[in-house]
Amino acid sequence: MPVFLPQVVLVGHPNVGKSQLFNLLTKSQVVVSNYPGTTVELTRGKGVVGEKVVMVVDTPGLYSLGAISTEEQVTRILLVNKKPDAVVQVADARNLTRMLSLTLELMEAKLPLILVLNMMDEAKASGLVINCGLLSHRLGIPVIPATLISGSGLTQIRRHIAELLRSGSRSPQFRLETYLAGSGLESGLDRLASGLKGDYGISRRSIAAALLNPDSTLEDAVRRQEGSFAHLRPVLKELQHAGEPLFLLATARRRLAAQLLQAVIRRPAREPFSVSEQISAVLLNPYSGWFVLLLVLYFGFYRFVGGFGAETLVELLEERLFLNLITPYFNLWGELYLPWDWLRDLLVAEYGILTLGLRYTFAIILPIMATYFLFFSLVEDSGYLPRAAFLVNRLMEKLGLNGKAVIPLTLGFGCGTLAVLSTRTLDSRRERLQASLLLSLAVPCSAQLGLILALLARGNGILIWLGVVLVSIFAAASLGRVLFGPPEVSFCLEIPPLRLPRPGAIIRKTLARLRWYLREVMPLFIGISVFMWILRQTGLINMVIQGFNPLISSLGLPVETGLIFVYGFLRRDYGAAGLFDLARGGVLTPGQVLVAAVTLTLFLPCAAQLAVLIREHGPGFAVLVAATTAVIAWLAGLAVHLLMSIHWIASLLM
């Protein structure tokens, strides 16, 4: 049982190489990237250290145990509740002063701690000389230099973990009094700590400090251990009123860190010239930066994912492989060996799992997602994303978001379900809700986007579609402002150094993501196909479609289109494909195609995305999103329908 294995927990700032170490220790393939906050959940894997099998846990980035973001809270509560047998802090050697503040905090927590200084190669390249032995001596914990990307330092790390597992020794603690300028904070924390009786994974003193910025999981944990919370409140209140305690603590640790590092680091007199800094400057300049951003979007999304993935590869796989070879084979097989209509319908008919489900999964979604993930991994590993976030921040602020939302929003053009999951990297609940709402309403996923673009490419329909979608985005953004409160007005984002992506890492990451996608999202899709089959078999589908009739006809669409919307909810791509078929069959006028395309784009998120919305934000929010998107979709469809009745505008589509 994994529970009884010794636990080795990897912690550290975002983007310092924790996941690299995890991969080395477990030989597994967790996604490693160069964007702060990629690991949003705990990742576990078995590894061997010394002679022991251990459970290695990779955690989301952590700046401080005074956890501000949800990701940080995940790590904090893990340390509070579990008692790890070894904690390995991975740190960026170039940024030691900053990294050491966290080390000091982890030492205050009295954890069995090892400090790994990663990226020693880059530190050396920028002229830094670090005396690890001296630092280790001063801190009283092992300090190991490493370059994890090439695996150097791993042997030492393993040896020290094994030693720690044997000895079980905990780190010494530093007192901060001298650096707290007589604020009485240290003694206040001591008083708070002495009021605690429970048995925690971190020292009571650290629990006390963490309580200065509590979240519900922490409060629950403390209440569970202490029985009640009431006796702690007076001291806590007193501390919180004495200025900004977390801030004072951070400053104190910072000063202590600077002192501990004296004579440990030798810096170069002048910074060496660096090509990546020059490129970085071009990317951050608003003029050249936007130019590059547009190039990246054009070549990455439009030409590579949209052109190569969604057209060339899909055509190759779908037309050549599936429609010519596999599907006819399944159809024949069904007719020969499946005597029951209902089973044929489930497996091989027009919407069968083998004929349609398999084809959609492997011939359409797989090539699109594969090219998308490949492109995204490349951009992500280079460190480009935070730079793009810097450029678009002011634009995003108009949508009630900030630059960080560039990740979920661009992921949304790949798969909305995936994108909603990635909203976890945003800082506040308000932003997560706002981004989820925008994603659900107005960001079409690749499956949908490709078909709609193909459908509207002739004439000027695409411009009207784009206009309406943009207006709806701003409408939803304003609605979000009302519903979720005003956005956080101040914003900061770390811009990590650029890195040359490694092809091996990119491919591993793409494959890991594809595997994840096939495992997590595909079952939802297959389940929905079965659900659709049940709807058809029981005749319920007709009732649902009839329910849609009044809405459909209010938009001036023929009743057949009702099916598109029902399917569009169950599977976005089915809906878009259905629309495509109807349009090609000549059932719809160009105006009706446009109305249907606009409505379908904005209409309910697909069932899989809705399932994720419920999981992430609760059923209440999911219902709210569903209602909002339905209303906005209908209003937008109606607006376009009315526009189409103006002859001059309708003629633009011809």
Added chain:
Amino acid sequence: MGRAKILLAVMKPGDKGRVAAYLHPEQSATRRLAALGFLPGEMFLLERRRPDFLIRFGYTRVAINRTLARQIMVYKMTVSCGNR
């Protein structure tokens, strides 16, 4: 030159400064900035102020928006002789 406290928001690109104080230390963005090590006493370089503020201290580079830049008091270290 006396070292007067000014807002980070009025600094010009290329100016160097030292963090003096935050006006709203309780805000989550301020706390994040503090967690990144941008604390009173820290020396920094203002690299850009468009489209947003870009500061560099040590080997760390952080983007901050105008609102946050208006909440950070700094000592200006060098007098810029730019033409603006």
